[in-house]
Amino acid sequence: MNKIAVFCSASDYIDSVYTEKAAQFGAWMGENRKWLVYGGSNRGLMETVARAAKEKGAMIMGVVPTKLEERGMVSDLLDVTFHTVNLSDRKDIMLQEADVMVALPGGVGTLDEIFHVMAGGTIGYHDKKIIFYNVNGFWDDILHFLKGLEEQRFAHHPLNNYMQVANTFEELIQLLA
Numbered sequence: 001m002n003k004i005a006v007f008c009s010a011s012d013y014i015d016s017v018y019t020e021k022a023a024q025f026g027a028w029m030g031e032n033r034k035w036l037v038y039g040g041s042n043r044g045l046m047e048t049v050a051r052a053a054k055e056k057g058a059m060i061m062g063v064v065p066t067k068l069e070e071r072g073m074v075s076d077l078l079d080v081t082f083h084t085v086n087l088s089d090r091k092d093i094m095l096q097e098a099d100v101m102v103a104l105p106g107g108v109g110t111l112d113e114i115f116h117v118m119a120g121g122t123i124g125y126h127d128k129k130i131i132f133y134n135v136n137g138f139w140d141d142i143l144h145f146l147k148g149l150e151e152q153r154f155a156h157h158p159l160n161n162y163m164q165v166a167n168t169f170e171e172l173i174q175l176l177a
């Protein structure tokens with residue numbers, strides 16, 4: 001898996017535990033000569049993971065919607081830039097370009113990206129998985145909710161067909177191996 005899409009927070013005001021784990025993951029991507037595919041913003045965990053990855057030698061692909069460009073929120077770390085009209089084509093391009101997707105902690109933007117990938121998988125548009133990197137148990141509530149969907153048969157197939165969970169950095173690396 002050489003191209004890894006990372007979905008994560010664009011907030012600069014979150015706990016440092018998330019920043020540290022994002023930087024550790026970014027550094028691993030660089031050390032292992034991966035491509036980072038992400039939303040290209042210069043904010044929050046997005047900038048943290050990109051900076052750490054670039055410092056260690058990763059190539060950085062940013063998929064940037066016009067609104068971010070208009071607001072001067074584009075990272076200066078990008079080696080390749082895709083310009084998109086909106087968030088929908090941005091998600092399509094990240095999905096198309098990456099071999100696998102990793103969700104670090106994030107807000108509604110990250111949730112939107114996660115469910116775009118999962119929903120596309122469930123009806124057969126692709127067979128790429130999303131890995132929830134469950135730093136600090138951040139995704140526990142969502143994972144519990146998804147389990148409930150299966151138990152109540154709102155999920156048409158086992159959701160593990162479309163997603164994986166890494167509770168530690170070591171588990172994440174194993175899944176990406």
Ligand SMILES: Nc1ncnc2c1ncn2[C@@H]1O[C@H](COP(=O)(O)O)[C@@H](O)[C@H]1O
Pocket residue numbers: 006007008009010011038039040041046068087105106107108109110111113
């Ligand atoms: N306004 C946005 N700035 C940066 N990134 C965004 C924005 N809206 C959606 N995204 C994507 O979603 C996450 C970050 O959003 P959060 O709400 O902070 O989770 C990131 O992966 C972007 O690709």
